[in-house]
Amino acid sequence: MSLKCFKAYDIRGQLDTELNEDIAYRIGRAYGQIYQPKTIAVGCDVRLSSPALKQALIRGLNEAGVDVLDLGLTGTEEVYFAAFHLDVQGGIEVTASHNPMDYNGMKLVRENARPISADTGLKEIQALVESQQFVPSTSTGSCQNYNILPEFIEHLMGYIKDQTIRPLKLVMNAGNGAAGHVIDALEQKFKQLKLPVEFIKIHNEPNGHFPHGIPNPLLVENRESTRQAVLIHQADMGIAWDGDFDRCFLFDEKGQFIEGYYIVGLLAQAFLAKQAGEKIVHDPRLIWNTTDIIDKYQGIAVQSKSGHAFIKEVMREHNAVYGGEMSAHHYFRDFAYCDSGMIPWLLVLTVLTQTQQPLSVLVAQMIAQFPCSGEINFTVQDSQATIQRILQHYRSQEPQIDDTDGISLDFGHWRLNVRASNTEPLLRLNIESRNSPQTRPMQSYVDELSQLITQA
Known part of the structure; x- marks a missing residue:
């Protein structure tokens, strides 16, 4: 069977x-x-x-x-x-x-x-x-x-070891999933080391009935409790985890949800600020903001197919210090090239301290320079036929074509990636653009591609 x-x-x-x-x-x-x-x-x-x-x-x-x-x-x-x-x-x-x-x-x-x-x-x-x-x-x-908890906490603290951390107030939303006990242990460790960080914990108790909804911050309806807590407590950042906390999702001090794509850029910056010349692995769905930051901080960008097995293999091959996917999976060399939902926010604390900027300002600069659509999913009958239709439609514009994962078309001032889901009958579309005179509003690209994908 x-x-x-x-x-x-x-x-x-x-x-x-x-x-x-x-x-x-x-x-x-x-x-x-x-x-x-x-x-x-x-x-x-x-x-x-x-x-x-x-x-x-x-x-x-x-x-x-x-x-x-x-x-x-x-x-x-x-x-x-x-x-x-x-x-x-x-x-x-x-x-x-x-x-x-x-x-x-x-x-x-x-x-x-x-x-x-x-x-x-x-x-x-x-x-x-x-x-x-x-x-x-x-x-x-x-x-x-x-x-394993005491040893795990010691390892996590190694990512901010010898770093000065400025006074910060953080909302932590475990979503009644598995993250609560680690948040509690980190809070105790921060107090012991007299780090000036206040933890505001919501939905911290593990509860398999999930009274506040399945812990999945990608669902818009699951973000509201984190957003509200950030605003009520005037916190510097909100952090929400999925059920097994291998992904974390960040909210700025205004309660705004931040696309995982821009967090990849922040984490690349955190590593390269400490050690220029390191290799950073990224997926092909959205790339321009990431490669811009890697160039600015004198790192080396390496592209990999999406998916944890591919990212981990490419990181090992290149001895990369960090790998990031726009889906909020972040991988670390010192964590055996595995993904972690605890290491990312610890590193963001160091960036907030180094820059002395609020998170909204750091991200706003990236969004203004490299706007993106976020991932848009379409249910289609034949993914490969649809991808071929997109390719034929744009071939006369002579884009640069990359088939690392699905198809990426680079037109210079805007770029798209379209790929079939590994697990569902879905086509996943991502669009990004540069802030340039040639660039149209993002919605016009989205409308154009949506029409092309959904036409009979």
């Missing part, structure tokens, strides 16, 4: 119909049989179904002869951290991140937190889970609880 929960980058499915405890047990057996690790770290998010799925997974791993360190309630990046920091040979986080209530899933890594995706082993795990051709193990693994 073919299982639908195996995706391009992880495991994700509707409970009972696509993912259940039996499948979780088989995933544990398959991981253990294929990779034969001595020990792996396992954690889970706050979803009501996560603890039972985690126990079934651990049972499968143990029966495959694997010892397990049970990290308890964790975000995905705590499992990543354990996988490269501890003497283990892999890690699995049970999470459905920002998916609806009736979903769950898993994110899997090997030693040193190397990703397991469709191209790097997930298909082999799927095949074994489906066939159930399990070989009896000669030994049974053990399971013991392990608290």
Whole structure:
């Protein structure tokens, strides 16, 4: 029987119909049989179904002869951290991140937190889970609880070590997901070090019923509580996380949500201000603001296909200090090239201190210079045929064409990227422009492309 929960980058499915405890047990057996690790770290998010799925997974791993360190309630990046920091040979986080209530899933890594995706082993795990051709193990693994939090906090503090931080007031919105315990621990650490940062915590308690909505700040309706708290408390910045907190989303002191694209530029600046000449990896969807900042701060820009497996591979190949996607995934060399939702806002504190500017001013300069549409999704019958239609329509204008990921067309004063989704029947469009006399208003480009994509 073919299982639908195996995706391009992880495991994700509707409970009972696509993912259940039996499948979780088989995933544990398959991981253990294929990779034969001595020990792996396992954690889970706050979803009501996560603890039972985690126990079934651990049972499968143990029966495959694997010892397990049970990290308890964790975000995905705590499992990543354990996988490269501890003497283990892999890690699995049970999470459905920002998916609806009736979903769950898993994110899997090997030693040193190397990703397991469709191209790097997930298909082999799927095949074994489906066939159930399990070989009896000669030994049974053990399971013991392990608290990774103190070591994780020490690692996070390394990103602002020896940095002066100006007095700041921050709104922290964990969305009742897995981030709350890390926010609490960082708050204590900041107080201990007498850093002048005030934490205003909202929806901080983990609650799998998600009383304030699924933690997904990309949904406009989920941003209001962060925005309101920033305004009420006159905070310098708002930070909101998704369910497993591997992504964070920033709001300026006016409560305005900031596109992830511009955060990539800020983080590139944070690293290059400390060390010019470093390589920064970016995805091809929106690039001009990022490459402009990298040039300005004497770094080297490296383009990669979108998606965590590709970004991590390119970062390793080039020894890049940082990689950023406009989707709010940020990757760090000192974090084993993994994505983190905690490191980005810590680095932004250093930029706010160095520039002595409010966040809205820093971002306004970028937006004015390089406006963008944000990602617009279209449901289409045939993604590739639609992309070809766009290509034919603009061919006479002789744009520079880049096929790193989907198709990017560069017209000099404006640029578009269009690509098919890996997981849904969607076409994803991004448009950016330069502040130049030739440039039309952004909406006119959006209207033009929307008409072209939706025409029969």
